[in-house]
Amino acid sequence: VIDEPYLKNLLLPIAFNQQQVIEASVLIVILGDYQAFEKENIIMIHEDEFQKGYFDASVRDYLTNAAINYYLNKSKEDLKVELIRDASLASMSLVLLANEAGLETITMSGYDSEQLKSALNISDRYLDVMLIAMGKGMKEGHKTVRHDVSKVIYKNKI
Ligand SMILES: Cc1cc2nc3c(=O)[nH]c(=O)nc-3n(C[C@H](O)[C@H](O)[C@H](O)COP(=O)(O)O)c2cc1C
Numbered sequence: 001v002i003d004e005p006y007l008k009n010l011l012l013p014i015a016f017n018q019q020q021v022i023e024a025s026v027l028i029v030i031l032g033d034y035q036a037f038e039k040e041n042i043i044m045i046h047e048d049e050f051q052k053g054y055f056d057a058s059v060r061d062y063l064t065n066a067a068i069n070y071y072l073n074k075s076k077e078d079l080k081v082e083l084i085r086d087a088s089l090a091s092m093s094l095v096l097l098a099n100e101a102g103l104e105t106i107t108m109s110g111y112d113s114e115q116l117k118s119a120l121n122i123s124d125r126y127l128d129v130m131l132i133a134m135g136k137g138m139k140e141g142h143k144t145v146r147h148d149v150s151k152v153i154y155k156n157k158i
Pocket of ligand 1 (some may be wrong): 085
């Protein structure tokens with residue numbers, strides 16, 4: 001979460017001078033963590049759930065092994081897709097919670113990824129997925145359209 005004015009100013013040209021970078025209360029850099037898929041992390045999460053009594057040891061072992069095997073043979077490119085999936089779900093939840101709390105958000109892909117990582121010292125352990133500018137809305141944004149559902153939903157076949 002970036003709220004230091006000097007960092008916002010540093011990021012301004014990296015995000016193509018989009019003013020919300022400096023005007024929003026915070027600029028959130030959504031990162032995916034490649035270490036999330038490592039065996040130790042998967043074991044730790046399921047052990048934690050087991051210790052909390054959420055399931056018994058056989059479910060713990062089944063879920064742990066299933067998750068380890070799921071990620072085991074994936075390429076870096078495959079893991080990147082997994083991270084984008086996970087981080088995007090988390091981002092949408094964050095946006096909905098922020099809206100519920102009366103805050104406005106702008107999800108942003110308009111920035112230079114390499115420059116952002118370099119400016120913030122973000123290592124290769126992380127994948128930058130998006131930026132979210134967040135704060136109190138000062139003026140009403142313009143309306144946006146949605147596709148008619150019949151245009152984007154296919155039932156049983158595409
Ligand atoms: C992947 C993605 C990237 C976006 N990048 C930017 C951006 O860099 N700058 C910007 O002003 N809006 C950007 N937008 C658009 C804003 O997020 C936009 O205000 C929002 O999608 C509108 O949401 P609404 O239709 O729910 O109002 C982006 C949207 C998406 C989905």
